[in-house]
Structures are given as structure tokens and as C-alpha cells.
Amino acid sequence: MNESIPCPFCGSEDYYIAVTDNPFSYDTYSTAHCSKCHATGPFVAESYLEDEPKPTRDYMEAVAKEKWQTRPIEDALNKRIADLVSSNMVMAKGVLDLKARIAELEAEIDIRKDQLREAKNILIDKKLHIDALYEEGYKLQQRIAELEAEIDHLTAHDATERQDDKWIPVSERLPETDGQYIGYTNTGLVGTHWLVDGHFVVTYSCERNWLTTPTSWILESASGGDVYVTHWMPLPESPNDTQTDSVVYGKESD
Ligand SMILES: [Zn+2]
Secondary structure, rough: OEEOOOOOOOOOOOEEEEEEEEEOOOOEEEEEOOOOOOEEEEEEEEOOOOOOOOHHHHHHHHHHHHHHHHHHHHHHHHHHHHHEEEEEHHHHHHHHHHHHHHHHHHHHHHHHHHHHHHHHHHHHHHHHHHHHHHHHHHHHHHHHHHHHHHHHHHHHHHHHHHHHHHEOOOOOOOOOOOOEEEEEOOOOOHHHHHEOOOEEEEEEOOOEEEOOOHHHHHHHHOOOOOOEEEEEOOOOOOOOHHHHHHHHHHHHHH
16 A cells, blocks of 8 residues: 555545566566545566566556556646636736726716716707807897888988978979978968868958968858969977977067
């Protein structure tokens, strides 16, 4: 019985060595055997010449024992396993590192997404603001155009009404609205006359005093009269209150 590394088949650590001489030649053999399952180790054969000493039994046992204790395939496989385990650990660490890196990148992506969302919201707000400004600007342009048109109309109207305070022939055109105007008659008299329903009414009494408002009998007498307005012009602007007061009182005192 010898102590040894375990039998590769049954795991027993007990083995024995058999040494045999060939009775027909100058050869001797030795082999290790498992004591439990009788598995056989590598075969050892030694030859010797007739005049040489035969290898000793101790030598043959030592060689067989050494071969039994040597497990090159098993050692290579164990080494291979150890290498694989080692590289597996390296890869496992690499996987862990990659997972950590992925987690970092995912966190960064989340941050970027938030930033992107925020930027989008800002852009939307700005676009809405710009749209509102455009709309406001458009409305203001429209209002300006309206006011310009109104100014043009008023300017044109004022120009045609006043015509530099020159007499306007009735044959050419009449005032656009009824009211009081300065009139020049075919008899060469100047006074204020009323335009009623688009017709000038010559407003004077029998005493040839000009009146400031048309009355029914004057309208009747004027309709068939010989005196009629040939030219007209708008009344000048009214004087302000102060002027009116002083002028009126001055005339009354006379
Ligand atoms: Zn065995």
C-alpha cells in the first residue's frame, strides 16, 4: 500500500505495483494498479543484455510509481480549467464594468432627454411668443392702413370742400350734405343760404334782409323766384368763444 494522488476512476488513494520478469527474454516489467477498482497505470518495460545486471525491483517500482503519480492529461485539463476560470473571471469583471458603464450612459441619456425636453419647451414658448407678436404686428399694420385710408379720405374731402376758398359753380357740383353755405346769386348778392334736399334756397325777406334759417314761406317764394344761387363755398370756421363774446357785445352796444 502506498499513499498517492487519487485514482482517476474511483478516487481511491491506495494502489499497488506489480513487477514481472519475462522468463523467455531479458525483459522486466512493472505497472501500478488501483487497490479498489484495479485500474492499470502506464506499462513500464526495461530490457537488459545477458552480461548486464537486471534492473532492480526498487528501480522498477519507482518508475511505475512515478508514472502512476504523473497525470499529464489531467494536469493539462486542470490547468486549462484554471485558465478558463481565470479568463471567465476577467470576462465577468469586464461584464460588470460594461454594465456599470451602460448604467452611467443611461443616466446621461436621461439627463440629455430632460435637457432636450426643456429646450423644446423653451422653443415652443418662444415660437408662441413670436406668433403672438406677428399677430399683433399684423393687427397694428391693418389699423395703420385703416387710419391712413381715413386720413387720405379726410384730406381729400377737406380739399374738395374748401378748394382754397374759391367760389364753386353750382353747375359744376353742389355740397355733399344739406346745411348752411355762403352763396352768390345771379343778381350779384353774397349771403348765407341753405341747401335743403340737395337744392339751394335763396333766403331773404321782402326787405332784402338776409335770413339765417329757411322758413316755409321763404321756401315757397324761393321755389319760383327769379333770384337763385350760381356759386357757393363752405362757411369759414366758427370763431372761438372769447372772440364771439367780444364781437357780439361790441355790435349790440353800437
Ligand atoms: Zn481505482
